[in-house]
Amino acid sequence: MKLVWSADTASKAYFDTVKSCELYKESGVAELISAMAAGWKAKLIVETWSRGGAIATSIGLAVASRHGGGRHICIVPDEESRVEYVAAMEKSRMSSQVVVGKAEVEEVVENLEGIDFLVVDSRRNEFARILRVAKLGQRGAVLICKNANSRAASDFRWRSVVDGESRIVRSMFLPVGRGLDIAHVGARGESTAFGKGERRWIKRIDRQSGEEFVIRK
Template sequence: MKLVWSPETASKAYLDTVKTCELSNESSVAEMISAMAAGWNARLIVETWTKGGVMATSIGLAIASHHTGGKHVCIVADEASRMEYIEAMEKAGKSPPQVIVGEPEEAAEGLEGGIDFMVVDCRQSEFARIFKVAKLGERGAVLICKNAFSKLASDFRWNSVLDAKSRIVRSVFLPVGNGLDIAHVGAKSENSSGTRKGAGRWIKHINRETGEEFVIRK
């Protein structure tokens, strides 16, 4: 199994987010992220949130989880942030998701099930650490860094935070809002040794006389 795109579900989440967040200055980001989470039918959606941050993305993710029937989890730094987040969600007319207080990487390690969709705020110090410990879903995952124009994200590279078993299908940087850095990680079809099940080993051979190069599988 792998993540399969559903344009119908994405469209519904997008329109619902437009209606809810139309007055927000981050609405374009919220609508896009909501549509992506819903379109990929994410079952476990995780975000990190910083005290004082804009709520539009969180609202969009709540809408997406409603359409997919999935679980929405928010990780915050402290109790004050948790209270502010819950109050803001309730004010927006949305039921707060599960809110976990603590360091992002510690919280991610404690989550049950694989993460299908994750949104991390690049304005948080050491924001990239969570990707190194996050347990991604067997179907693959979509990972997003928002506020990617932040100075803290200037040296960020997906290959440096994902382990060798995480196959990046594609990645893209979008100049939407304050920047979105997005990576699509493929479904886990590899065994513990890091090679595909049932696949052979590819060997490159160069004919020293002709200079021809051959690639064979054993």
């Protein structure tokens, strides 16, 4: 069994997020991520957040969890962040489960089973460690790094931050907001082989120059 896309659910979450985020004049990141989480009907949505961060994405993920029938968990580093986060969500009439990472944030993530939608901030130092320890769902998962423009292209490779049992079905960079790096991980047990002697074409875009490269692998 694998993640199955529902355009109808994605559309509903998108428009509800637009309404819920009217006060936050951002660049569409929240709406896009919300539609993706709802469209894939993610059952366990996990994000990291810290004091002073934007709240719109969290609102979008809360909307997505309602449409997809899943859980939305936000991991914060301390009590001050928890208080600010809860207050901001309540102001928007939203709620989600908040976990305070008293130890390292990645230790909290490691205790969560079956994550199928994970959103982290690429500007935070622990983002790669979080992805390496995340226990992804059997149906596969969608991984998103926000603010990806702040990192050089050579610094980030999806295959270097997911465990060896996971297969990257596709990955892409979207110039939305400050950049979104997105990867779709295949369902557990799916074959990683493309057939004996078969090759595939991989498209990559240079984030600095905008040039597109097609590589045969």
